[in-house]
Amino acid sequence: MSEVTERRKRGTARDIARRVFRYENATLGIILAAIMGTLAVATGGKTIALRNMKMVVVEGATMGVGAIGQMFVILTSGIDLSVAGMAFGTSALGSAMMTTQLWQNILGYAAPIWVAVPAMLAMGVGLGAISGLFVSRIGIPPFIATLGMWQIAHGIGFLITGGFTIARMIDPLRFFGQRFIYGFPVAGIIWIVVGAVVYFVLHYTSYARSVYATGSNPVSAWLSGVNVKNTQLSVYMISGFMAALGGLIRTGRVMSVSYSSFDFLELQTIASAVIGGVSLFGGKGTVVGVVLGALVIAVVLNGMTILRADPFLESLVLGVIVIAAVAVDYWRGR
Amino acid sequence: MAEELERRERVTFRDIARRALRHENAVIGIALAAMIAVLAVISRGATITRGNMANVLIQSSVRGVAAVGQAFCILTANFDLSVSGIGVMTMMLGSSMMTTEWTNILGYPASPFMAIPVMLAVGACWGLLSGALVSRFNMPSLIVTFGVWQIGYGVAYYVTEGKAVMELPESFAVYGSLPAGPIIFFSVAALAYFVLTYTSFGRRVYAVGGSPVSAYLSGISVKNTYLAVFAISGLCAGLAGMLFTSRAMSGSIEALRGLELDSIASVVIGGVSLFGGRGNMIGVVLGALLIGVINNAMSVLHMGHAGRYIVKGAIIIGAVAADILRRRGR
Structure with missing residues (x-):
């Protein structure tokens, strides 16, 4: 009797190991661990110091959160080139509302967080809706619609800031990028919460079905009653x-x-999403992969900074990693 | 008899007009003409002075040459994001071969006749690399060329450790200035037009872009076609880098930033479908000129950065939207 239980247990352990390795993000997790290990050795442990790891998370959060949004677009076989423009346009709006330097402030007074932040987020959603309308209603290829929107959003940012750097924002803004809760950075918490919500949405809602269906075959999605345009x-x-x-x-x-x-x-x-295993042809990808993908890039960029590598060596390494990640993905898929 | 002849003549003229209007590049042509006219009025003629028109042509030839290569890629439903990376790499390599400064990598200033073939060959080789990765490993071109773009910048940086290169030989200035620059641009475009319209390779490019599967089934080597278009795009990127180096008579890492997006925009505004298999070179040339005219007018009119970005974005979206709505109307 006890033998049977033991055997079962052993089997289960093996099963778990096998499952872990067969899990679609296993390769990526191992790659991330390997990169972290290599960088830790190369820098004499500086990269894995707790303080630095927190920095990586805070640095990576901007890219990681953006990559989760990018993932949604790529899942429908689109692409969003406007992320950087949007981030600048909305941040310009927010900072121009919250700065205490009155000649730069568009309101004439420094607005509190609960006014400026919703305004920023609403602007992001609004500009996104415009590219979405161009893509879904007129049929402009996503590449072009979002390339145009990148320029427009960047231009709006220039319009608001006048090309100057805006600084001296109100202090509560630090909460999002510099504060820690029980030693954990708020930016990281935002990233995790967003990831968890998206994980839930992608696994348990019918909306996820329509996103994946639109990406893998818009025509059959339409025929099976998915509102492709609104998706x-x-x-x-x-x-x-x-x-x-x-x-x-x-x-x-x-x-x-x-x-x-x-x-x-x-x-x-885009690189985070692709490294994370999201297929550019749509319909395939997970949020866990995307988070890992963003971490890979954040870890590499941080490691290169600590190693005092030339800024352009960073771009070389990043290029090689992106190509390698996609190549590995394709070979594994064969 | 005389009446009949007259009528015929009249009909023929009308036919020609109708045909011209129905030609697939009619909209972009009219848009270009209208844009030039409107900008001339707004700027009180400053944009159509001889000197300024020459400027537009020279500036457009760098973008145009890159766009011609890009068009081959997009006709097969691929992207080449590596254009500016390859362009900058050839620029830094070529200029540091020719310079008489201490940044020279050879130890002696090479003549342009030696440097230019090297620049073009390097461009074509890096294009071949993207092509090999795309065609042999089935990797998405967007990602491959994005990676190559980054690597190109990295290599460009390594040539001179990021420092700008000056002091190029005087004889090198010919290629990017008037009249050689625009002549090179137009002859490259004419050659590309000939290749795409009258050779079997051109047929293959269109066939592969229209439907890779049916192209494969009809005996076309899809993989080699992909390989070829990326090599062409790399070659054109190298040529664009060479033209720009010659125009600026210096090499700098920052010089060609945004060329990949500008070239894609020229191609798309020129009516080439991003889904492959549809479009022609005349449109691409007009598209490159249109972007050149707008860019130039915005600097002649002293427009701020904000306006420049917004106008350019709106024009890119507007041109494609107009094209799509026109097709839908038929």
Whole structure:
């Protein structure tokens, strides 16, 4: 009797191990661990010091939250190139409302958090809705609609800031980027909460079905009663919201906004999603993978900074990682 | 008899007009003409002076050459995001071969006749690399070329450790200035038009873009076609890098930023479908000129950054929307 239980237990342990390895994000998790291990050795343990790990999470949160929004768009086989522009446009609005430097303030007084933050998020959703309408109602290819929206949102940001750096924001803004709750950064908590909510939405709601269905085959999705147009519209609104949230986190961390604050964010979010196993052809991908993907990029960028690598070596390494991640994914799929 | 002839002539003229209007590049052509006219009025003629028009042509030739290569990729339903990365890499490599400064990597200033082929070959080779990854490993082009773009910047940085290169030989200035720059642009575009319209390779590009499966079933090597279009795009990116280096007579990492998006925008405004298999080179040339005219007018009119970004974004979206609505109307 006890033998049987033991055997069962042993079997279960093996099963668990096997399951873990077969789990779709296993490769990525192992890669992340390997990169962290290598960097820890290369820097003599500096990268895995607790303080630095917190920095990685805070730095990565902007990209990670944006990547979750990007994932929704890519799941419908679209792409959102406007993330960086949106993050700048919305952060420009928020910071111009919250700055105490009155000549830069568009309201004439420093607005409290509960006025400025909803305004930022609403602007993100609104601009996202415009690209969503162009894509779903007129049929403009997502690449073009969001490329145009990137320019427009960036232009709006310039319009608000006049091209200057906005600083001296009200103090409560630090909450989003510099504060810790029980030693854990608020930015990381936001990232985890967003990830958990999205995980829930993608696993337990009918909305998720329509997103995946739209991405894998819009025609059959339409035929089976999915409102393809509204699904497309909604993912761009989600992506706009996430871009604004990411912008909020970075603004809270740096406490200033300039036109180059969010350079390459759109490419970093796409890279995170793709490294995380989201298929660019739509209909395939998980939020856990996307979070891991963003962590990989954040860890690498942070490690290179600590190693004092040239900024352009960063881009070289990032390029190799993106190509390698996709190559591994394709070989594994064969 | 005379009446009949007259009527015929009249009909023929009307036919020509009708045909011209129904031509697939008619809208973009009219848009370009209208844009030039409107901007000339707004700027009180400042945009259509001879010097300024020459400026537009020279500026457009860098973008245009890159757009011609990009068009080959987009016709097969692929993207080439690596254009500016490859362009900058060839720029830094070529300029640091020719310079008489201490940044020279050869130890002696090479002549342009040696440097230019090297620049073009390097561009084509990096294009081949993207093409190989896309065609042999079935990887999405967006990601491959994004990676190559990053690597290109990294390599460009390594050539001179990020420092700008000056002091290029005087004889190198010819290529990017008037009249050689625009002539190179238009001859490259004409060659591409000929290849796409009158050669079997051109047919293959359209067939693969229209439907890779049916192209494969009719005996076309889809993989080699992909390989070829990326090599062409890389070559054109190298040429664009060369033209820009010659125009600026210096090499700098920041120089070609945004060229990949500008080239994609030119191609798309020119009526090439992002889904592949539809579009032509005349449209691409007009698209590149349109973006050139707008960019130039905005700086002639001293427009701020905000306005520039918003106008450019609106035009990109507007041009594609107009195209889609026109097709739907038929």
